[in-house]
Amino acid sequence: MMNIKVYKNILSANEEWAKKTRELLSNKKTLMWNIIGSPGAGKTALLERLIPALDGRLSCFVLEGDVETTNDAERLARLNIDVRQIITHGACHLGAETIYKALSELALPGDGGCVFVENVGNLVCPSEFDIGENGKIAVLSVTEGEDKPLKYPLLFREAKAVILTKIDLVPHLDVDTTVYRTNIQKINAKLPVFEVSARRGEGIENLKQWFLSGFEKY
C-alpha cells in the first residue's frame, strides 16, 4: 500500500470558470453581485425597485436563475434591460461555467456595468459555489424567522451585505428587526444590513448608495 499526497481542491473546475469570469468583469470594469435568498424572499421584487433607482448611474444586467419558468426574466425585462433566463431544470444552484457563458453573451459596456445574478431560491447550495462575483448578497424577508441567519451560517458569513426585505409587513408579524440584526451579527459582526420594502420603496435609497459605492470598494 502506498499513500500519495493529492491536495487538490474539490471545486477546482468551478473555480477555474470563476477566475475567467473575474478577469472578464475586471476588463469591463463591471461589478457582479450574486443575490441569494429563499424562494419568495422578494429577490425579483427588490431588483424591480433597485434597478430603476440605479438607472443612469450604472448599466444594469440580470442573469436570472430558476429551476423552471421564465416568469422572473419576463418581469425584469419590463425594465428595458438585458435579462437572460437560466433554467436549471432542478439543479439547486448556478455554477461558474454557466455564468461565464451567459455573461460572455452580454453587451457589457467598457465601464460602469452592474450585473445582478439572481440565484436559484435556496439558502444552502448557492452559498457554496463561487461564480466569480464581487460579492454575495443575502436577501432575507422578515416573514422567514429571526433565527434564519443562525440556521444558514455559511451564507451570512460569505455575504458582503444582507438585505432584509418586506419590512412593511413588520407591524403585522410577531418579529423584531433588531433580533434579525443581532442574529446576523453573531455570524458576521461587520456585515451591513439594509432594511427595505420593495413594495413601498423604503430603504431603497440607502441600498442604491451602497451599490454605487461598490465601485470604490471592490
Add this chain to the structure above:
Amino acid sequence: MHELVFCENIVRILHEQYKKLMKKKEFASGVRIERVGVALGELHQIVPESLLAAYEILTKDTPFAGSKLELRIIPCAVSCNSCGWNGVIKMPFFICKSCGKGDVDVSGGNELYIDNIEVEYDEH
C-alpha cells in the same frame, strides 16, 4: 442536495489522478485506489452520509469501485482582530471566545480538498 455535485468533482479528480498513476513505471503491472482522504471544513453544509452514498453510486463501474471515502472533518476556527486569540469556535457563533468580540476572521473550517489517496499495486 449538492453533495452529488461535490462527489462528481471528487470522482473527476480521481480519474485524473488514476491516469497519472497509470503512466508511472512502478504501477505498470496495475494499480488500485483503495482509500480516498478528503478534508471537509465544518463551514460547508455537506451531509457526510449523503456524500458517502453519492460516492458509492458514482464510483460504480469505475476503477475506484469499492474504494473507501474517508472524511476528515475540520472544525471551524477564527482569529480575533481585537485581541489576537485564535481557536476553535462553537458553530454557528463567530465570536471570539477570549474577548467576546465579533471582529474575527475564519482561520479554519473552509477546507474542501482531496488530501491523499492510498493505492495498492503489484510489485515486481
